[in-house]
Amino acid sequence: MFEPFRQLTSGTVVLKQANIDTDQIIPARYLTTTSREGLGAHAFHDWRYDEAGAPREDSPLDGPEHKGHEILVAGPNFGCGSSREHAPWALADFGFRAVVSSDIADIFKSNALKNGLLPVEIDAETHARLLERPGRQITIDLEEGVLRCGNDIEARFTVEPFAKKCLLEGNDPLGFLTDRMDAIQSYETDRQKAPA
């Protein structure tokens, strides 16, 4: 359903704060949409625009030095808060293809993986070093499970094997479920016979 994800080399955008929650990634007032398109315009809206709606000069996401950078490096516990899939939709639509942190919240991680946005959890020490190198080019190799930056940084990461396969092949997990309708049907039949 989406582009297969194998390897990505790109500059980074660094947001050092811990606990960047889904309300920061996409404020709730933009959740009244009934589509998944176009949310990138509102990604990190209140970090990028002031109260009058004018672009903030100090926006950490909009400077020319970040243009085209597809990797977000963020502080620990990234994506905490709500289950809104609008958060990865917004980040992917903004142009990110990977999020790197020492610790990424469960529901965000699960949602990101279903939208071609790779969550990369690495050890705290390497993470701390990347946070100090905004803009630097990083290579993420999903198949190998390795992130590299320059000659001196290399970190391993794991992605849940099923989600990894789906990403590498560009597959959609719904097909896996619909292929198991017989098992689902017999589970329902068994339960009707002997209610749990």
Added chain:
Amino acid sequence: MTAKSLFDKLWNRHVVVPETTDAPAVLYIDLHLIHEVTSPQAFSVLEERDLPVRRPDLTKATLDHSTPTLKAGTDGRLPYATAQAEKQVERLIANTQKHGIELFGLGDPRRGIVHVIGPEMGLTQPGKTIVCGDSHTSTHGAFGALAFGIGTTEVGHVLATQCILQRKPKSMRVTVNGTLPEGSSAKDMALAIIAQIGADGGQGYALEFAGSAVRALTMEGRMTLCNMAIEAGARVGLVAPDETTFAWLKGRDRVPADWAAAMADWQTLPTEDGAAFDKEAVLDGGAITPMITYGVSPDAAAPVGGSLPSTDSDAARHANDYMQFAEDRPFTEQAVDRVFIGSCTNSRLEDLRAAAAVMRGRSVASGVTALIVPGSEAIRRDAEAEGLDRVFLDAGAEWREPGCSMCIGMNGDIGQPGELVVSTSNRNFIGRQGKGVRTVLAGPATAAASAIAGHIADPRDYPSLAREPEHV
């Protein structure tokens, strides 16, 4: 045979296809709750693939997030925040009609916040798996149901197959021993737990809350506690079902017809002695006093009588810059602009009674706006039958229609930039209750006391002025 936990039992009962190295388990879902915000794109996927809803009978819908809490105008139209919010509501109505899904919609006496009405109708039961495109689905775990929030893609999976792909999370037991002191609530317990284990302390774990202080909680209190599991990073929060659970559920609309058989089954669910947990945390319930948050993450919580802790972390300094709390000054000196009592965390009758006990015979401080939003139509009716609405209105507070309201601020109920809001909701994130709004999380009595005082206040300083009405 190894001893099993409540979580193990709930999990095992719902495995359709077991987990392997290559693939997660296919887990069966007994109840799928949907609302207007996180479902439209899921229905779109079904339409694109020409797939039906597999079990419309196990899917229940309500309208809560985008709906106004103000009554319809003289033209009969509800005051939606935006045309898009109204369109979103219309979309859910159309989707539920098309697919034959029961909707507790506008004008329905059973409508309310999704996590309030599920239990209220008895749809939420011990032993069930329950999902919803909303992270506070953990609330239903209070009944010993395996309940967790999912994303919209997964909403589509459940609509199409009644199943979800899941790896079994690790397990963690949070034991709260002793007895909660008079004046402390389940919300205070939740905040104390999150302060101890951290906003990511439960990440990757299913939490089971245990111990005498948890067992002593009412169902309303247990729902508040499980609701906040996600604020510790845990998708699942559980309390084992017991006599309190059964008594609360008995006689509700949607409970099993064969009550005795259901109860006999539910009694087999609790964690067995000796069951293993991957992680444990222990708290002394007797030491939990009324709590508030002072930062922009729910783990920045402390007793209301305290003051801003000193810090050398960047994150805490960033939070302090936003919250503008004076260092070394008591929290109780912080002036309050607005108070919100409501949300899936604290909008139930017990919460409203706690707030009313503080407000009865007193007045909201000058310059403070207090918004009281019941969690459901049923709670609104019950509260009005007890005269709680009069207590709030007489005190100068607003009494609104049910909905999520200021917890998420999607319906136009928000604060103004810079305002300090004491809120019984679940998240103190920057801008959550409106751009620039500073949110302080607290229990209902603390929020009510703060409305009366005009500053953050300890509810124990505001004892009930009148005898509470007899509750039947």
